[in-house]
Every structure is written in structure tokens, then in C-alpha cells.
Amino acid sequence: xxxxxxxxxxxxxxxxxxxxxxxxxxxxxxxxxxxxxxxxxxxxxxxxxxxxxxxxxxxxxxxxxxxxxxxxxxxxxxxxxxxxxxxxxxxxxxxxxxxxxxxxxxxxxxxxxxxxxxxxxxxxxxxxxxxxxxxxxxxxxxxxxxxxxxxxxxxxxxxxxxxxxxxxxxxxxxxxxxxxxxxxxxxxxxxxxxxxxxxxxxxxxxxxxxxxxxxxxxxxxxxxxxxxxxxxxxxxxxxxxxxxxxxxxxxxxxxxxxxxxxxxxxxxxxxxxxxxxxxxxxxxxxxxxxxxxxxxxxxxxxxxxxxxxxxxxxxxxxxxxxxxxxxxxxxxxxxxxxxxxxxxxxxxxxxxxxxxxxxxxxxxxxxxxxxxxxxxxxxxxxxxxxxxxxxxxxxxxxxxxxxxxxxxxxxxxxxxxxxxxxxxxxxxxxxx
Amino acid sequence: xxxxxxxxxxxxxxxxxxxxxxxxxxxxxxxxxxxxxxxxxxxxxxxxxxxxxxxxxxxxxxxxxxxxxxxxxxxxxxxxxxxxxxxxxxxxxxxxxxxxxxxxxxxxxxxxxxxxxxxxxxxxxxxxxxxxxxxxxxxxxxxxxxxxxxxxxxxxxxxxxxxxxxxxxxxxxxxxxxxxxxxxxxxxxxxxxxxxxxxxxxxxxxxxxxxxxxxxxxxxxxxxxxxxxxxxxxxxxxxxxxxxxxxxxxxxxxxxxxxxxxxxxxxxxxxxxxxxxxxxxxxxxxxxxxxxxxxxx
Numbered sequence: 001x002x003x004x005x006x007x008x009x010x011x012x013x014x015x016x017x018x019x020x021x022x023x024x025x026x027x028x029x030x031x032x033x034x035x036x037x038x039x040x041x042x043x044x045x046x047x048x049x050x051x052x053x054x055x056x057x058x059x060x061x062x063x064x065x066x067x068x069x070x071x072x073x074x075x076x077x078x079x080x081x082x083x084x085x086x087x088x089x090x091x092x093x094x095x096x097x098x099x100x101x102x103x104x105x106x107x108x109x110x111x112x113x114x115x116x117x118x119x120x121x122x123x124x125x126x127x128x129x130x131x132x133x134x135x136x137x138x139x140x141x142x143x144x145x146x147x148x149x150x151x152x153x154x155x156x157x158x159x160x161x162x163x164x165x166x167x168x169x170x171x172x173x174x175x176x177x178x179x180x181x182x183x184x185x186x187x188x189x190x191x192x193x194x195x196x197x198x199x200x201x202x203x204x205x206x207x208x209x210x211x212x213x214x215x216x217x218x219x220x221x222x223x224x225x226x227x228x229x230x231x232x233x234x235x236x237x238x239x240x241x242x243x244x245x246x247x248x249x250x251x252x253x254x255x256x257x258x259x260x261x262x263x264x265x266x267x268x269x270x271x272x273x274x275x276x277x278x279x280x281x282x283x284x285x286x287x288x289x290x291x292x293x294x295x296x297x298x299x300x301x302x303x304x305x306x307x308x309x310x311x312x313x314x315x316x317x318x319x320x321x322x323x324x325x326x327x328x329x330x331x332x333x334x335x336x337x338x339x340x341x342x343x344x345x346x347x348x349x350x351x352x353x354x355x356x357x358x359x360x361x362x363x364x365x366x367x368x369x370x371x372x373x374x375x376x377x378x379x380x381x382x383x384x385x386x387x388x389x390x391x392x393x394x395x396x397x398x399x400x401x402x403x404x405x406x407x408x409x410x411x412x413x414x415x416x417x418x419x420x421x422x423x424x425x426x427x428x429x430x431x432x
Numbered sequence: 433x434x435x436x437x438x439x440x441x442x443x444x445x446x447x448x449x450x451x452x453x454x455x456x457x458x459x460x461x462x463x464x465x466x467x468x469x470x471x472x473x474x475x476x477x478x479x480x481x482x483x484x485x486x487x488x489x490x491x492x493x494x495x496x497x498x499x500x501x502x503x504x505x506x507x508x509x510x511x512x513x514x515x516x517x518x519x520x521x522x523x524x525x526x527x528x529x530x531x532x533x534x535x536x537x538x539x540x541x542x543x544x545x546x547x548x549x550x551x552x553x554x555x556x557x558x559x560x561x562x563x564x565x566x567x568x569x570x571x572x573x574x575x576x577x578x579x580x581x582x583x584x585x586x587x588x589x590x591x592x593x594x595x596x597x598x599x600x601x602x603x604x605x606x607x608x609x610x611x612x613x614x615x616x617x618x619x620x621x622x623x624x625x626x627x628x629x630x631x632x633x634x635x636x637x638x639x640x641x642x643x644x645x646x647x648x649x650x651x652x653x654x655x656x657x658x659x660x661x662x663x664x665x666x667x668x669x670x671x672x673x674x675x676x677x678x679x680x681x682x683x684x685x686x687x688x689x690x691x692x693x694x695x696x697x698x699x700x701x702x703x704x705x706x707x708x709x710x711x712x713x714x715x716x717x718x719x720x721x722x723x724x725x726x727x728x729x
Binding site for chain 1: 478479480560563564565583584585586587588672673674677678679680690693694695696697
């Protein structure tokens with residue numbers, strides 16, 4: 001008994017020790033993997049799945065075959081929310097990948113916590129830099145959102161815009177002409193309501209349209225640089241009321257439990273639908289054959305054109321060594337190249353990032369075959385992006401709450417937006 | 433062996449046997465609990481580099497003053513009060529009925545147990561459809577008895593009720609199984625003795641079944657209260673990653689999640705977790721105190 005006890009104890013302890021050694025080896029292995037047959041490995045976390053993941057993997061493969069210095073290893077981390085959570089956890093445990101997909105609005109928070117490496121040393125200087133001509137070729141709205149505090153921290157990647165979907169057949173039946181302005185859409189409200197049809201459908205939240213209309217009315221919700229909060233300025237209130245009044249009068253509806261407004265649009269409950277251009281891919285699959293749907297750039301408001309650019313950028317973390325960072329930039333540059341951005345746009349429905357890519361005859365041919373994708377491309381000249389600042393995600397939560405309150409509780413825009421202003425100013429004061 | 437006096441050697445031996453489990457528990461439960469307790473007192477904290485510059489009660493003061501947190505506590509309490517009693521009573525009734533039928537009883541047990549083994553996301557997708565204001569089953573059935581369609585998921589007045597109904601349905605399965613076990617453990621002789629004394633079926637239920645089932649009832653309700661206080665996944669799944677229309681379904685854990693993951697207020701999230709811990713502890717202690725008088729083992 002005595003002997004066997006100590007024998008077992010010894011066995012147990014040695015098993016435990018072995019386990020510890022093994023795990024130690026395991027972690028050693030994974031951190032030492034930066035070399036791969038003499039090549040430098042660049043880890044890349046993204047949120048692209050399904051057809052998007054397939055297109056991205058194709059491009060990664062192209063890159064790996066195009067040169068023999070670097071190997072990019074892409075890993076899909078689930079949806080954007082999961083990707084954010086994983087980045088957070090990896091940052092805490094100091095295991096960040098070399099590059100990752102994220103929204104430009106998280107950049108200020110990342111910079112504050114010192115996660116990111118600025119791209120300037122690679123993008124503007126050195127042997128692999130982008131030439132001035134090449135920089136000018138990228139749509140300015142994308143470049144400006146990549147810049148924070150005077151430095152480039154991200155490159156544009158998967159970008160979409162808001163576009164207008166319209167039901168041509170239904171328009172002809174009702175004798176409605178294609179509207180060129182939001183005011184005309186609102187004016188259609190009363191006559192369509194009599195026939196049991198709403199003029200326009202939104203997604204569950206109308207925050208992006210609200211932000212767009214506020215721009216068209218004359219101001220950004222939060223001004224760049226000065227970070228002045230305009231969420232309850234006269235212009236913003238006019239814009240908010242424009243949408244809110246249509247909702248209250250029954251000329252417009254939000255998607256509610258459907259999340260996206262495409263369902264109501266497909267069943268003919270709304271004549272128009274304003275949604276993401278990335279939704280075209282989905283609409284192609286789900287719309288009934290009989291539905292005669294088309295897309296157009298967003299109409300004007302107050303005589304101005306604007307559409308909010310959504311989507312994700314790529315950032316480079318501090319975690320990599322010099323060789324990895326160089327390789328990461330080479331990959332980013334590869335993605336930005338005319339050839340690859342065309343391939344990416346055709347594979348996913350995201351917009352090309354370069355003017356020369358849009359003008360390219362092969363891409364124009366593709367647009368002729370896929371006319372629904374043209375609206376997004378034609379909107380790029382008047383696209384805008386929100387002002388990013390530290391605490392943006394918290395501000396965005398509050399913005400969505402304010403919009404939700406206007407929808408669900410029918411809160412007057414004056415009240416909802418005055419509350420939002422107080423919150424936004426506090427966030428900006430606390431963080432910036 | 434069992435009656436051996438504990439010696440240093442036997443204690444060490446016991447520790448050795450417990451070691452694997454202890455390592456796992458300490459790493460994944462005890463240490464996180466301790467560190468989140470400590471984190472809730474950090475007022476100036478660099479989360480990523482683990483540098484604490486100031487400590488104090490500021491996080492709890494913020495919670496105390498935050499109307500959103502009040503809303504979260506209120507919603508959670510309504511949820512617990514709405515879900516637990518109905519779940520306990522309903523699952524007891526269903527267990528009694530299942531105990532009566534012999535034919536196809538296995539089939540019915542499986543049917544009632546299914547919600548427990550189905551993933552919450554799948555359940556939420558189905559209920560999302562049931563609750564749909566235009567073509568949902570719920571409004572269809574309500575329409576049959578002349579009730580106007582309700583916007584279950586988009587009206588802040590009904591969305592918490594929608595969540596409660598779904599959660600009751602989801603919780604039933606496991607509790608029914610527990611009650612069935614409890615019912616089968618009651619010795620038949622008690623019923624026979626009661627029958628000889630002339631007790632009718634209602635009296636047998638009230639004076640034999642209920643008291644002898646009380647340990648299970650206690651278990652089910654303590655379990656239910658703790659589980660309901662921690663509600664999160666149902667909200668997240670049913671409302672597509674939002675806490676219901678106009679925050680009508682914001683619960684304490686959802687608040688914690690938002691603060692931690694989207695607003696980067698790590699210490700505030702920790703403080704709300706600590707608050708939840710003491711709230712559950714308090715309610716469980718009250719239940720234990722009550723059980724001393726009313727639970728018969």
C-alpha cells in the first residue's frame with residue numbers, strides 16, 4: 001500500500017511534468033513559426049466567409065505564388081463581431097496576428113492602446129512605396145478614412161456603399177417616374193399610401209441614411225479634427241425629421257424583425273429600398289424571378305449628393321517583426337493593385353478601390369453583365385465616411401440607440417438627438 | 433478506511449487526487465473570479481498591459497448613477513420573476529401528466545426534452561419567425577381568437593414578454609426530467625397509506641407528492657433563478673445582436689457584454705459582474721433560508 005501510493009504519486013507528478021513540458025514546447029513551436037521554408041509567414045485574420053472567403057483565399061493564393069519571400073496565412077475568424085473579440089483577446093495575451101481586417105472606426109482605439117504600426121514608413125517611403133500617381137488613383141474618401149492624426153494606419157479593403165433599389169414593374173403600374181431626389185420620394189408618399197404601398201423601406205436602423213441626409217443638409221454628425229458634435233444642429237434635425245416624419249405618416253417603414261428591408265421590397269410592400277450595395281449579391285439569390293428590380297445611386301437631398309461608405313479596412317499590428325511588416329505591406333499593396341481589386345470586386349460585389357480599375361474595359365464589360373453592381377461604382381465620387389475618434393464604438397452604440405428610440409418608441413428627434421449630443425460630447429471629452 | 437483519522441499523509445494523498453480538478457477549477461474559475469473582483473475596483477487601468485494607476489469605488493458609483501444599468505437590473509428582475517415560477521409550475525404539471533401515461537411516454541419525454549438539447553440560436557431563429565408581426569404563427573393564433581396582431585419583437589412593451597415566453601419553453605425540458613426523477617423516487621407506500629386513510633387524489637397530491645417532491649422543487653427553482661439572472665444568449669440570438677427594441681430586453685449580463693466588448697469599459701463591466709454575483713448570492717441565500725423551513729429531505 002505504502003509503496004504503491006508513492007509509486008502512483010511519482011507517476012502522477014511525472015505525468016503532470018510531462019504535460020507542462022509538452023505545452024511549453026507547443027507554445028514555443030507556435031511562436032517560432034515565423035519562418036516557413038525560408039519564407040516569412042504573415043498571419044492575416046479576417047471575417048470573410050462563404051463566397052467572400054472563397055474570393056479572398058484565391059487572392060491570397062495568387063499573392064503567395066507571385067513571389068517567394070512571404071507566405072500569407074489567412075484565417076476566417078467568424079463574423080465581424082467575433083473577429084473584434086478575438087483581436088481584443090489576442091491583444092491581451094500579446095498574440096496578435098500580423099494584419100487583420102477591421103473597420104476604420106476602431107483605428108483610434110487601437111492607436112490609443114498602441115496596437116498598430118503606422119503604414120507611412122512602407123506606404124510613403126522606401127523601395128515598395130506607392131507612387132503619387134498610384135495614391136491619387138485610389139478614391140479620396142477611402143484614403144482619408146485610412147488616415148488618423150496625420151498618419152496612415154489602414155488601407156481600404158472590403159468597401160460598399162448605400163444604394164437605392166427600385167421595383168421597375170411596380171413603378172410602371174403605378175405611373176411613378178424615377179425620382180432624382182429624396183424630396184420627390186417623400187412626395188410620392190400620400191398617393192402610394194392610398195394604394196397600400198409605402199414609398200421607401202429602410203433596414204432595421206436608418207442611421208446611415210440619417211447620417212447621409214445630415215451631410216447633404218450641410219454638416220457631418222461629428223466634425224473632423226475639431227470633433228464638434230452636430231447631432232442636434234438645425235441641419236441634422238431637419239434631416240432626422242425628414243425620415244422620421246415619413247415613418248410616422250406611414251410613407252416609409254423600417255425592417256424591424258426582418259433586419260434588412262429587402263423582404264418588404266421583394267413582396268412589393270415598399271416601392272423603393274435603400275440598402276447596402278453588398279446586398280446586391282444577396283438580392284440576386286433571394287429575389288423572385290418575377291421581380292423587376294434595379295439599383296441606382298442614392299437620390300439627392302437639399303440638392304446635394306452623398307452616400308455613406310461602409311465596410312472594412314486592413315490594419316497592421318505592432319506584433320510582427322520587421323520582415324513580417326514588410327511582407328504585410330507587400331500583401332496590402334498587392335490587394336490595392338488594379339488587377340486584384342478588379343478580381344475582388346467581381347468576386348464579391350464590393351467596390352473597386354481605384355479609379356483606373358473602374359475605368360478598365362474588362363471591368364466595364366463585367367458591369368454590363370451585372371448592371372445591378374453599377375450603382376455602387378457610380379456612387380464612389382460622392383461617398384463619405386464618418387469621423388472616427390477614440391470611443392467611436394461607444395458613440396455608435398449611442399447613435400444606434402437614439403435611432404432605435406425614434407423608431408421603437410417614436411421619440412421626437414429633438415429629444416433623442418439632444419440626449420445623444422450629451423452622451424457624444426461626454427465620450428469625446430473623456431477620451432480625446 | 434473511511435473512519436481513519438486524517439493525517440498529514442492522508443490529506444496530502446487526498447490533495448493529490450484532487451489536484452487535476454483543482455488545477456482546472458483554479459485556472460478557469462477561481463482565478464478569473466478573483467481577478468474580476470479586483471478589476472472592479474480599478475479606476476484607472478490599462479487593460480492590455482495590466483497596469484493599474486488608481487483604485488477606488490468609482491465603477492460602482494457609475495453603475496449606481498447609470499440609468500441604463502437601472503434598466504438592465506429592472507429587466508433582469510422582471511425576467512426572473514416572469515420565468516422561474518411559471519417554469520416550475522408548468523414543468524411540474526407536465527411531469528405529473530407524463531408520469532400518468534404509459535403509452536408513448538418515451539416519445540413525449542423526448543419531445544419535451546428537445547428544446548434543452550437544441551442550440552439557443554436555432555431556437556431563437558424559429559421563435560423569430562413565430563413572433564413575426566406579419567406572418568408569424570403567434571399572431572395567427574391570436575387572430576383566431578380575435579386579438580389584433582402584436583409586434584412582439586419591435587414593440588418595447590411586448591418584447592420582454594416575448595423573451596420570457598421563449599425562455600419558459602426552452603427551460604421546460606430539463607426541469608420536467610428532474611421532476612420525473614423526483615416523482616419516481618417517491619415510495620409507493622406513502623400513497624397506499626394515504627389511500628387507506630381515505631385521502632382523495634387531490635389530498636394525496638397536496639400532502640404526499642408536494643412535500644416529498646420539495647427537494648427537487650428547491651433544486652429546480654434555485655437553478656432556474658441563477659440561470660435566469662444570467663440570461664444573455666437568448667436576448668442576443670432573438671434580437672439579432674441587440675438588446676431588444678429601445679433596450680427593452682437589456683439584461684445585466686447584456687450590459688456587461690456591451691461595456692466589455694463594444695465600449696472597452698473593462699472595469700465597469702467587471703463591476704457589473706460583481707454586482708450580479710452579490711445579487712444572485714442574496715437571492716440564493718433567501719431561498720436557502722426559506723428551504724430550511726419548507727423542504728423535507
